[in-house]
Amino acid sequence: MNGELSGYLLSFMEYMQVEKNYSAYTIKFYRLDLEDFFAFLTAQGIASLDEVGYPAGRLYLTMLHEHGYSRATVARKISSIRSFFKFLMRERIVKENPFALLSQPKQHKRLPKFFYEEEMEQLFAACEGDDALSRRNRALLEILYATGIRVSECVNIRLQDIDFEFETIHVKGKGKKERIVLFGHFAGEAVSDYMAHARKTLMRGKEDHPYLFVNARGGALTDKGVRYILNEMIKKAALTGKIHPHMLRHTFATHLLNHGADLRTVQDLLGHESLSSTQVYTHVTKEHLRQTYMAYHPRA
Known part of the structure; x- marks a missing residue:
């Protein structure tokens, strides 16, 4: 060069x-x-x-x-x-963009993979237990499913970012954009239980740090660590295939739309800049409706 x-x-x-x-x-x-x-x-x-x-x-x-x-x-x-x-x-370095009119190849749109509600119940059942790791795993799964945040946003949640009174979390997303996400009482109870009975146990007297989720050695949980935890849940729940943290984000959006949420609200909750990024989930819900229709209508 x-x-x-x-x-x-x-x-x-x-x-x-x-x-x-x-x-x-x-x-x-x-x-x-x-x-x-x-x-x-x-x-x-x-x-x-x-x-x-x-x-x-x-x-x-x-x-x-x-x-x-x-x-x-x-x-x-x-x-x-x-x-x-x-x-x-x-910057006035060149006069024209030779790639402005260059057509890009059309991409095959793959529908996001998500969990059905019955499968989510199996995952939550796989987190049952009173030991510190089970409490942490339950809180982690509840937060990912309740908020639809990215795994990178999840591992960067600090204790000071959580507001239990208003059930909100302050997260920093792509491009350092910040937003407020909501969580319900199931996630709130799971996180409160984890903080009260598991986080300090996992820290084992190590120097404290501000991050909510910690690994088995007391350090801040990483993206790779979340993937490992979720795949262990899949094995324990006897579900087939591998799980990717983004599947819980897809599940969050799909379940909201299936239960009547409007697209703009889901866009805001996901932190999407463009509505087109959120519209892919309408294809998922339509496919879900189609499969249900074909399975149960007597003349389908």
């Missing part, structure tokens, strides 16, 4: 971090996508971004397909480059 491209990339990374508040994880993939694109430019003998036009964009898109990248990966890479050129236009 020549010095000019390296400088533009650094400026773009700073822009995404400071002005867009993107996470380190998101910025990492932007950087990798752009470095791959810069390598392509070098291989094609294109030394300046001013020389990049629509034909070069089409050639790069063709190359991505020839290398066997999935549609989702190709779409992400093209989106990263488009955003980069949009930034360059804003």
